[in-house]
Every structure is written in C-alpha cells, then in structure tokens.
Amino acid sequence: YGLVGSEMCIRDRFTVGALMVLFGAAVYITGWEVAPYVYTIGATMVALAQINSPSKSSRANVKRLRRQQIFGALLLVLTGAFMFFTHGNEWIVCLTVAAILELYTAIRIPQEEAKE
DSSP: OOHHHHHHHHHHHHHHHHHHHHHHHHHHHHTTTTHHHHHHHHHHHHHHHHSOOOOOOOHHHHHHHHHHHHHHHHHHHHHHHHHOOOOHHHHHHHHHHHHHHHHHHHHHHHHOOOOO
C-alpha cells in the first residue's frame, strides 16, 4: 500500500466507522436501543477520517468535491441525531442524501486527481 502511519490510522478509522454505520443503521430498524449509539459513533469516525485525510490536489474541482464529501460525512452524523430525537423516517432521507454525496465524491475525486 505504501501508506505512512497517519494515513493507515485514517484508513482504519474510516473502515471501522463505516462498518459501525452499516451495522447501526441495519439494526436500528429492529428497535435495538443501542443501535443509534453504534451508528453515531461510527458516523463520527467516518467524518473525522474524511476531515483529517489530506487532499493531494490543489485544483478547484477537487477542493469543491472535498467540501461536498465532508458535507456528506456531516449528514451521516446528523442522521444519528435524527435516530435519537425523531421517531419517523427522517433519518432514512438524511442517510440517503449523505450516501449519494459520499458515493459521488468517492468516484469523482480520484477521477479529478488523475487528471493532474
């Protein structure tokens, strides 16, 4: 991989956080009372990993995509708040928007960085 220590830590934090998000969202539907905690901790780990990951590009397009990626990560955390404080389906809408932003930026950022 060729990653230095801090990059490995960010990648590991992202991986563990993503698994916690997936597990927490899937189990929340069952009504398990710990699920929002698992989800929110995982979403926070994903958000911190994305905020702390360095950008390899100085291009305006990549910077814009990084802002969108971080916004998507913050929406993941907001989804956790919806899980705690509302009892409707608002969290599903928020999670869907966050997932679309995360997926879009995960595809587009490497494409833009490859143009350099």
